[in-house]
Amino acid sequence: MHGLRKSAFGAAPLIGVAVVMSSAAFAQSAPSAAAASPGDPVHGKTLYQACESCHSINENDVGPKHRGVVGRHAASIPDYSYSPALKNSGLTWDEATLNRWLINPSALVPGTKMFFKIDDAQSRADIIAYLKEQK
Ligand code: HEC
Numbered sequence: 001m002h003g004l005r006k007s008a009f010g011a012a013p014l015i016g017v018a019v020v021m022s023s024a025a026f027a028q029s030a031p032s033a034a035a036a037s038p039g040d041p042v043h044g045k046t047l048y049q050a051c052e053s054c055h056s057i058n059e060n061d062v063g064p065k066h067r068g069v070v071g072r073h074a075a076s077i078p079d080y081s082y083s084p085a086l087k088n089s090g091l092t093w094d095e096a097t098l099n100r101w102l103i104n105p106s107a108l109v110p111g112t113k114m115f116f117k118i119d120d121a122q123s124r125a126d127i128i129a130y131l132k133e134q135k
Pocket of ligand 1: 048050051052053054055062063064069073074075076077081082083085086093098101102111112113114115116118127
């Protein structure tokens with residue numbers, strides 16, 4: 001399992017490149033922070049697999065653990081080493097801030113070390129609905 005995780009992270013820069021390439025087209029379609037229809041947490045759990053190259057619900061990994069993330073202040077897991085940018089962001093994670101984060105973390109928090117985004121509004125809503133259940 002460890003090897004699998006490692007290789008999944010190894011592929012992350014490629015994901016980053018694909019994201020950059022698609023972002024021009026994405027910008028033209030005027031990304032909006034508007035929520036899609038109510039999120040489906042069951043589908044969100046499946047989509048969350050994309051986050052699991054770097055995150056898990058219960059353990060810090062490349063990224064911080066996610067249990068209880070909805071409603072907590074950004075960068076508040078004490079034993080995770082956050083970027084100064086996220087530490088100083090003053091954000092609280094709710095549906096609106098998480099949506100903006102997943103549209104483009106670097107746009108919301110310039111200098112963050114998370115480089116991953118979800119272009120599809122419904123997918124973002126589904127993932128956020130799943131995270132809301134991980135209290
Ligand atoms: C390529 C690795 C990677 C992937 C994939 C990734 N993240 Fe992250 N994430 C990070 C890193 C690194 C941080 C810490 C950012 C910082 O300190 O600036 C982070 C931070 C976060 C935070 C802030 C948590 C806190 O405690 O303040 C949230 C929320 C988050 N990620 C959600 C997600 C979601 C949801 C997904 C999947 C759609 C995802 N991430 C995919 C690497 C990743």
